[in-house]
Amino acid sequence: MKAFELARPVTLDQALAELEKDSAKRDRTKLFAGGQDLLTELKEHLVEPDKLVDLKRIPGLDRIEVQADGSLVIGCLVTLATLAEHPETRNFFSAVAEAARSIGSAQIRSQGTVGGNLNQRPRCWYYRNEQAPCLKKGGSECFAYAGLNKYNAILGGGPSYIVHPSDLAPALVAFDAEVTLRGAKGERKLSLEKFYTLPAEADVTRESVLAPDEILTHVRVPAKPGWTSTYVKFKERGSYDFALASVAVAVRATGSPRAIQDARLVLGGVAPKPWSAPKAAEALVGVDDPKNWAAAGNRAVAGAEPLAHNAYKVPLVKGLILKAMEALAKR
Amino acid sequence: MxxxxxxxxxxxxxxxxxxxxxxxxxxxxxxxxxxxxxxxxxxxxxxxxxxxxxxxxxxxxxxxxxxxxxxxxxxxxxxxxxxxxxxxxxxxxxxxxxxxxxxxxxxxxxxxxxxxxxxxxxxxxxxIEGLAKGDELHPVQKAFCEHDALMCGFCTPGFVMALSACLDAKPEATLDELKEACAGNVCRCGTYPHIFEAAVAAQRAKQGAKR
CATH class of the missing domain: 3.10.20.30 (Beta-grasp domain)
Known part of the structure; x- marks a missing residue:
């Protein structure tokens, strides 16, 4: 690991003053919170910043606020363990708590933060290999496209085929979460869905619109009274791993026999960003029955373009949707 | 480093x-x-x-x-x-x-x-050096010895620390919770069955001590 200076601001303004304004220099300074992704990047020499800006001494960012209407405002320094155990999150935003609990291991969840999870870098092994000058690292080629692409994107890929590794992101997008980005000139709020970018739409070396001199400070999850939700993740290892594919589903269901009035469906592990599937969600509306679940599965993967080694993700996604809907029907 | x-x-x-x-x-x-x-x-x-x-x-x-x-x-x-x-x-x-x-x-x-x-x-x-209280081993350490929960032993301190953190915070932890607590630990000798036996024994010992 290259030597760096550690700056420890105690206010957001101080932290912002530490950051590079010029995109070309953005990796000279890195934001540092739990460090569970960043330190692995530093050890692999994927980024070699001169300075880390530690956010952990800035007060107030490690809290979950439950607003009067039941909405959550989650500070970027809240740990994944805290979020997974938070009573209101578990009771009213189950998919979010389940996603948090599915991340990494107990050791990672005790230190890793919400801001860090949402901003973690891709797991593609070409990206993670110091020796591979891939597109994500400013090179000219996505080696996964013609290479070993078992873990890569089936949707939204090109010219880079990474998948976004966050478990939290699909669950939060399913709840229409909004992020606050604080910059030197003030703050902007946007939906988490719009926070993430596809490689073809924006800077291929980044996964979001976060500017080099901005900090994601809070995530607001609006209350959805009457909704139930779940997050189902499929991993290659039973113990702990990133998702091969995952699905976050939230539904508002009423009556008996149960009918779904409204639904959200977001996929993880299959695209360079959390993959919202509104047409699949529409297919769920109506009588809550396996025929509709299967229809939603078909719509969710419509347009999928698997690479040589990842076509298994198509039936996997369909199966995960059935599993998620079955779980929700039992609640 | x-x-x-x-x-x-x-x-x-x-x-x-x-x-x-x-x-x-x-x-x-x-x-x-x-x-x-x-x-x-x-x-x-x-x-x-x-x-x-x-x-x-x-x-x-x-x-x-x-x-x-x-x-x-x-x-x-x-x-x-x-x-x-x-x-x-x-x-x-x-x-x-x-x-x-x-x-x-x-x-x-x-x-x-x-x-x-x-x-x-x-x-x-x-x-791991600070887990025992003087000569009194932590229940997880004791259970690892009694249940032969190691082969080469290199992963053992990590498993013991992961499981003891779980049990110290939640003495009533179930087997599934204990498995989850050490899901972030790898044993390349594959001693998992004995590790889980030891974890359950340590949990019982902790519960017993609490009563």
Whole structure:
């Protein structure tokens, strides 16, 4: 690991003053919170910043606020363990708590933060290999496209085929979460869905619109009274791993026999960003029955373009949707 | 740091510290228990650390001074910089994948390879060396011995720390919860069945002790 200076601001303004304004220099300074992704990047020499800006001494960012209407405002320094155990999150935003609990291991969840999870870098092994000058690292080629692409994107890929590794992101997008980005000139709020970018739409070396001199400070999850939700993740290892594919589903269901009035469906592990599937969600509306679940599965993967080694993700996604809907029907 | 390609640098520094240890100024420690030389508040009120700094860590209940750089991980500080070293915490992957370096930070399990030592100032760090109370082994340690829960033993400190953190926080933990607690630990000998047996036995012993 290259030597760096550690700056420890105690206010957001101080932290912002530490950051590079010029995109070309953005990796000279890195934001540092739990460090569970960043330190692995530093050890692999994927980024070699001169300075880390530690956010952990800035007060107030490690809290979950439950607003009067039941909405959550989650500070970027809240740990994944805290979020997974938070009573209101578990009771009213189950998919979010389940996603948090599915991340990494107990050791990672005790230190890793919400801001860090949402901003973690891709797991593609070409990206993670110091020796591979891939597109994500400013090179000219996505080696996964013609290479070993078992873990890569089936949707939204090109010219880079990474998948976004966050478990939290699909669950939060399913709840229409909004992020606050604080910059030197003030703050902007946007939906988490719009926070993430596809490689073809924006800077291929980044996964979001976060500017080099901005900090994601809070995530607001609006209350959805009457909704139930779940997050189902499929991993290659039973113990702990990133998702091969995952699905976050939230539904508002009423009556008996149960009918779904409204639904959200977001996929993880299959695209360079959390993959919202509104047409699949529409297919769920109506009588809550396996025929509709299967229809939603078909719509969710419509347009999928698997690479040589990842076509298994198509039936996997369909199966995960059935599993998620079955779980929700039992609640 | 833990990077084998670069460990030569660290080893020579450790050798230097060993010989120069007596000369290292043990002046009054600042509020954050950092030596003044390479840290401090500049005009903008932001504390900055660079180069070598002396910190004080609370390790197994005792205050220990150690010279580190901002980039030094807690794992490296424990194994390579503190004199005498605390080498019970093992280094295997150094990437947060194997769990061999699991310690408790303020009673919570954490990978020492993914923590900066300077971030651990003011926190209570427990390593495998500090888990027993005198001669009285922690119930998890005892159960590992009784249930033969190890083969080569290299992953054992990590498993013991992960499981003890879980049981200390939740003595009523179920087998599934115990499995989840050590899902971030890898045993390449494959002793999992005995590890889980030991975990359940330790849980029962803890519950028994509580009654």
């Amino acid at each position: 833990g990077d084998p390609k670069r460990s030569g640098v660290d080893l020579s520094r450790r050798g230097f510290l060993k010989s120069a240890g007596g000369l290292a100024a043990g002046g009054a420690l600042g509020e954050s228990a950092l030596s003044a030389a390479n840290s401090g508040l500049l005009g903008d009120g932001v504390e900055r650390l660079s180069g070598e700094v002396e910190i004080e860590l609370t390790l197994n209940g005792a205050k220990r001074k150690v010279k580190v750089e901002p980039r030094t991980t807690l794992l490296s500080a424990l194994r390579e910089r503190i004199e005498p070293p605390l080498s019970g915490t093992k280094e295997v992957c150094d990437m947060g994948s194997c769990g061999a370096c699991t310690v408790h930070v303020d009673q919570k399990p954490a990978y020492a390879c993914l923590l900066l030592a300077v971030d651990c100032v003011g926190k209570s760090i427990t390593t």
